[in-house]
Amino acid sequence: MMQNKHILIGITGGIAAYKICSLIRDFKKSGAEVKVIVTPNALNFVTKLTLQNLSQNEVYEGEFTPQNWKPEHISLSDWADIMLIAPATANTIGKIAQGIADNLLTSVACAFSKKMIVAPAMNCNMWQNESVQKNLKTLQARGIEYLPPEEGFLACGYVGKGRLCSLEKIFNAVDEALNYSETLKGEKVVITAGGTIEEIDPVRYISNYSSGKMGLALAKSAHDMGAEVVLITTKDVECPFRIIKVKSALEMEEAVKDEFDTADYIIMAAAVADYKVKEYSQQKIKKGEDTITLELVKNPDILAELCQNKTSQIIVGFCAESENLIENAKAKILKKGCDFLVANDISRKDIGFNSDENEVTILDKNINITKLEKASKSVIARKILEWISTK
Numbered sequence: 001m002m003q004n005k006h007i008l009i010g011i012t013g014g015i016a017a018y019k020i021c022s023l024i025r026d027f028k029k030s031g032a033e034v035k036v037i038v039t040p041n042a043l044n045f046v047t048k049l050t051l052q053n054l055s056q057n058e059v060y061e062g063e064f065t066p067q068n069w070k071p072e073h074i075s076l077s078d079w080a081d082i083m084l085i086a087p088a089t090a091n092t093i094g095k096i097a098q099g100i101a102d103n104l105l106t107s108v109a110c111a112f113s114k115k116m117i118v119a120p121a122m123n124c125n126m127w128q129n130e131s132v133q134k135n136l137k138t139l140q141a142r143g144i145e146y147l148p149p150e151e152g153f154l155a156c157g158y159v160g161k162g163r164l165c166s167l168e169k170i171f172n173a174v175d176e177a178l179n180y181s182e183t184l185k186g187e188k189v190v191i192t193a194g195g196t197i198e199e200i201d202p203v204r205y206i207s208n209y210s211s212g213k214m215g216l217a218l219a220k221s222a223h224d225m226g227a228e229v230v231l232i233t234t235k236d237v238e239c240p241f242r243i244i245k246v247k248s249a250l251e252m253e254e255a256v257k258d259e260f261d262t263a264d265y266i267i268m269a270a271a272v273a274d275y276k277v278k279e280y281s282q283q284k285i286k287k288g289e290d291t292i293t294l295e296l297v298k299n300p301d302i303l304a305e306l307c308q309n310k311t312s313q314i315i316v317g318f319c320a321e322s323e324n325l326i327e328n329a330k331a332k333i334l335k336k337g338c339d340f341l342v343a344n345d346i347s348r349k350d351i352g353f354n355s356d357e358n359e360v361t362i363l364d365k366n367i368n369i370t371k372l373e374k375a376s377k378s379v380i381a382r383k384i385l386e387w388i389s390t391k
């Protein structure tokens, strides 16, 4: 639903600039108002006239025009509900990350405090450049979403990662962002993510395949929905909310307990190892006999403990099953005592661990079952949050 939404598109000087013409049409067809800012280099690839006709608005390039009493970089950022920069060159990404405001586009970006999405496109070697990657992390840490480029044939003749992601992806990301409701405003949401790491000795550990992507998607969505988010994760991430990095189940337990009393929602998306070694070896275990035995002891069941001690918190568990999904999930929600359980079928290669997509089934205490159709983890995350916050 884009009806009457204000989309501000920043186009920078890359060959993919021409693709944005059809994107503008798609936004217009969906009922949105579109305004376009170009960098001077963008006009080497598309003409102002084309963009003006498609957006049915003036195209902005210079910072100071006499017809407007408000400086353009402020009036445009006031006007927009969302800002999309596509294609975003390494140069513009770098400037925005550093707060440089040397043209209208970067000045607007500097003044912009609402949702911003950046879709980079560049040569594959530039994409891999350390500074470019660092700058993108800086943007992410500020809450700016970026849509990674795709692999393919690049205009410079190289084949590699750098091509602007599909217009469909950009359209969906904008659509999704525009339709966020602030349903979680004033709520504190604590989310765990990633597989715990149970150390054996200084060089070895037991862990699992959990990528932490589902938990991260939940955290980002909860943040976009206005919540105060605390993400307790075993993975390195850059985000505009509080992150507590942990390794083992015991560290995760401690961190969750610290946040528990003040939390409104706790979502245990982490894959907590059920067992850890009984005795951690301070020194590297040397190769010796043909077989060795590691004695494992149970880790605490964080979710079950939380459910036993809960006051007003809404507690959500996740379960990953490789067979009999619904039967196992039913047994698990009753055993753990959580308010909701989100069940994942990990036998499927197209969803779940490490994938960017997921398909889940939500169970509530009364064993009502709702299936969410396969979608990107961010769409699934948002649907889960909407579900649990309105039930």
Ligand code: CTP
Pocket (backbone or CB within 6 Å): 249, 268, 269, 270, 271, 272, 273, 274, 299, 300, 301, 302, 303, 304, 316, 317, 318, 319, 320
């Ligand atoms: N969980 C937890 N502490 C553990 C194990 C799991 O808090 N020690 C949480 C997970 O974060 C998840 C839920 O419990 O939200 C279900 O995890 P799962 O591994 O499916 O459940 P288990 O109780 O470990 O059952 P099993 O491994 O036997 O299927």
